Amino acid sequence: MKVVLLTAPSGSVTINGGMIMNSWYDIYSLGTGGKSGSYSRDDIVDNGKKIAEAIKKEEALLNNNSRRVFIGGFSQGCVMALHVGLSYSKPLGGIVGLSGYLAADVLTESEENKEVPILLSHGALDDLIPISLSRKSYDPLMQRKNIQYEVDPETGHGVGLKTLTCVNKWFQKYANFSSE
Numbered sequence: 211m212k213v214v215l216l217t218a219p220s221g222s223v224t225i226n227g228g229m230i231m232n233s234w235y236d237i238y239s240l241g242t243g244g245k246s247g248s249y250s251r252d253d254i255v256d257n258g259k260k261i262a263e264a265i266k267k268e269e270a271l272l273n274n275n276s277r278r279v280f281i282g283g284f285s286q287g288c289v290m291a292l293h294v295g296l297s298y299s300k301p302l303g304g305i306v307g308l309s310g311y312l313a314a315d316v317l318t319e320s321e322e323n324k325e326v327p328i329l330l331s332h333g334a335l336d337d338l339i340p341i342s343l344s345r346k347s348y349d350p351l352m353q354r355k356n357i358q359y360e361v362d363p364e365t366g367h368g369v370g371l372k373t374l375t376c377v378n379k380w381f382q383k384y385a386n387f388s389s390e
Contacts (some may be wrong), residue, residue: 282306312348327356333365
């Protein structure tokens with residue numbers, strides 16, 4: 211198995227006082243009361259295209275077997291993994307989203323990934339992206355048959371041992387390439 215970790219480009223983030231930092235998209239405000247905040251939809255779309263190009267390169271190295279490609283991310287990376295993974299033009303092996311949310315207003319789902327396995331996990335103590343906001347954003351996905359949603363009761367905006375164990379088991383289930 212090969213793991214490729216993409217780094218978000220540097221850009222100004224409005225909610226952080228315009229500080230230049232690695233960010234997949236600009237965030238203007240955080241959500242409250244179960245409502246999502248505001249963010250740059252254009253940044254999500256534009257950077258999503260760059261991520262899709264990286265996936266295509268990896269796919270080519272795998273004899274164009276897109277089902278051997280998995281995409282995942284944490285926080286903004288989760289948003290991007292869901293955006294790119296659910297809209298990708300070929301079936302992927304799976305999507306892992308940690309401590310993030312679904313930006314459904316930017317998403318155009320592909321038929322090819324309607325049944326892609328998805329693992330979503332969130333820390334119950336997350337004070338940056340409240341679990342209620344995250345969970346509500348996932349409502350459009352929860353009727354899928356290959357979705358797993360986990361809550362880590364002892365973790366905030368991070369990845370705890372329960373989540374790592376869950377991710378490991380999920381990959382054992384969905385990333386078994388021994389027969390290929």
